[in-house]
Amino acid sequence: xxxxxxxxxxxxxxxxxxxxxxxxxxxxxxxxxxxxxxxxxxxxxxxxxxxxxxxxxxxxxxxxxxxxxxxxxxxxxxxxxxxxxxxxxxxxxxxxxxxxxxxxxxxxxxxxxxxxxxxxxxxxxxxxxxxxxxxxxxxxxxxxxxxxxxxxxxxxxxxxxxxxxxxxxxxxxxxxxxxxxxxxxxxxxxxxxxxxxxxxxxxxxxxxxxxxxxxxxxxxxxxxxxxxxxxxxxxxxxxxxxxxxxxxxxxxxxxxxxxxxxxxxxxxxxxxxxxxxxxxxxxxxxxxxxxxxxxxxxxxxxxxxxxxxxxxxxxxxxxxxxxxxxxxxxxxxxxxxxxxxxxxxxxxxxxxxxxxxxxxxxxxxxxxxxxxxxxxxxxxxxxxxxxxxxxxxxxxxxxxxxxxxxxxxxxxxxxxxxxxxxxxxxxxxxxxxxxxxxxxxxxxxxxx
Numbered sequence: 001x002x003x004x005x006x007x008x009x010x011x012x013x014x015x016x017x018x019x020x021x022x023x024x025x026x027x028x029x030x031x032x033x034x035x036x037x038x039x040x041x042x043x044x045x046x047x048x049x050x051x052x053x054x055x056x057x058x059x060x061x062x063x064x065x066x067x068x069x070x071x072x073x074x075x076x077x078x079x080x081x082x083x084x085x086x087x088x089x090x091x092x093x094x095x096x097x098x099x100x101x102x103x104x105x106x107x108x109x110x111x112x113x114x115x116x117x118x119x120x121x122x123x124x125x126x127x128x129x130x131x132x133x134x135x136x137x138x139x140x141x142x143x144x145x146x147x148x149x150x151x152x153x154x155x156x157x158x159x160x161x162x163x164x165x166x167x168x169x170x171x172x173x174x175x176x177x178x179x180x181x182x183x184x185x186x187x188x189x190x191x192x193x194x195x196x197x198x199x200x201x202x203x204x205x206x207x208x209x210x211x212x213x214x215x216x217x218x219x220x221x222x223x224x225x226x227x228x229x230x231x232x233x234x235x236x237x238x239x240x241x242x243x244x245x246x247x248x249x250x251x252x253x254x255x256x257x258x259x260x261x262x263x264x265x266x267x268x269x270x271x272x273x274x275x276x277x278x279x280x281x282x283x284x285x286x287x288x289x290x291x292x293x294x295x296x297x298x299x300x301x302x303x304x305x306x307x308x309x310x311x312x313x314x315x316x317x318x319x320x321x322x323x324x325x326x327x328x329x330x331x332x333x334x335x336x337x338x339x340x341x342x343x344x345x346x347x348x349x350x351x352x353x354x355x356x357x358x359x360x361x362x363x364x365x366x367x368x369x370x371x372x373x374x375x376x377x378x379x380x381x382x383x384x385x386x387x388x389x390x391x392x393x394x395x396x397x398x399x400x401x402x403x404x405x406x407x408x409x410x411x412x413x414x415x416x417x418x419x420x421x422x423x424x425x426x427x428x429x430x431x432x433x434x435x436x437x438x439x440x441x442x443x444x445x446x447x448x
Contacts, residue, residue: 037142038160040082045409046164046202048075051194061178064171064192079138086141096144098136099415101362104355105400105408106136108340111348112330112401121328135409143416154379154417155216162213162229165206168192169235172199189242200240200248201393202406205386207236208255212382215263219378247396255389259381302334302396309338313345320345332398339398352400356391362418363387380417387414 029036050068059065098106109132116125146153172191176183184190191199210232217226240248312321322343323331333339340348363384390407394400399407 044075101358102415161209200243200245204252251393255385258385309342313341336394336400
């Protein structure tokens with residue numbers, strides 16, 4: 001498949017040029033308002049994952065069908081602009097040095113791209129290599145332009161993820177209301193991606209982000225904002241349940257537990273909204289029983305796949321045995337870790353395992369650093385929750401092999417937020433209303 005040629009043709013088509021011009025205008029504004037820069041990464045990232053289930057032929061509602069066509073070029077243009085502007089134009093306010101876990105994850109991605117080049121579709125492999133490299137550079141270029149205080153930097157990314165989640169939920173509901181047949185298959189809600197599991201996972205990450213914003217609003221006594229976000233939490237819960245994805249439910253549960261580990265009293269928010277979402281879906285969704293039976297069933301749908309992947313790894317443990325499809329792509333199975341072992345051998349599995357251990361070590365250090373201000377650092381807990389949920393879901397999904405993967409990008413973002421000074425930030429620091437290392441937030445001690 002001529003993937004690179006199609007991408008270039010689309011980028012230089014009238015619609016592609018219009019989309020990239022709009023991205024450039026927004027990016028130019030974001031240079032003066034640096035708190036907008038994370039939006040230029042997170043929103044195009046998830047927009048690039050717009051897709052359509054292969055058995056669905058009817059078009060999406062306007063303008064979702066148009067976004068589906070333009071999303072990948074806009075993401076590439078946005079990432080390139082972020083990398084260039086943050087490296088060349090914006091002053092550095094935080095370290096751009098990548099976290100050790102990010103290096104290991106990036107090494108895994110490079111090994112996968114090289115395996116594609118050698119044994120699969122060469123052009124697609126080079127496209128993967130370029131996309132992985134650009135994403136890595138863009139994230140750490142952006143991190144250098146954000147506050148050094150990791151709570152303030154985490155807040156900017158969390159707000160961007162929450163806003164993106166609101167757009168995602170609204171788009172899913174809009175598409176379902178306009179053309180329900182294009183939003184579901186076999187009783188499971190698909191939304192605006194090509195897979196019900198992906199839709200559930202995205203909603204899980206967005207739900208965790210929205211809960212973090214609600215906790216922060218209640219903590220600052222901004223009750224109107226907190227209560228206004230509750231319908232969005234309800235929408236994400238409904239989407240997760242309607243997808244019938246047990247992996248999405250596991251991802252969401254693990255992330256929410258990490259987020260609420262220091263504030264168990266507030267756990268009542270998702271606990272109360274969950275039965276309301278169940279009642280709503282039961283009343284208005286005709287195939288609701290199909291989705292819930294999928295979640296509650298004890299059907300084993302993965303053990304055979306896991307065993308086959310393990311056997312392939314045992315037969316060729318050093319380099320693995322790539323399962324190349326007729327299209328030249330490497331077939332990705334359920335588990336990211338076992339898929340890495342089977343297709344890349346120890347050469348690909350070791351960087352992935354080292355990534356997990358490097359992050360675990362940093363997370364333990366961060367928990368010790370947070371000892372005296374646990375309840376005030378909602379957004380640092382959000383970054384930890386996103387990371388734990390991604391590592392957990394990777395046990396059962398191969399999403400780390402996606403070329404433009406929200407999971408891998410979120411992990412790079414999370415790694416970039418692990419290190420750094422930790423203070424309780426003020427509103428001015430989050431929105432760059434004075435230098436990030438000065439002002440009231442710079443004087444808040446992390447010691448009792």
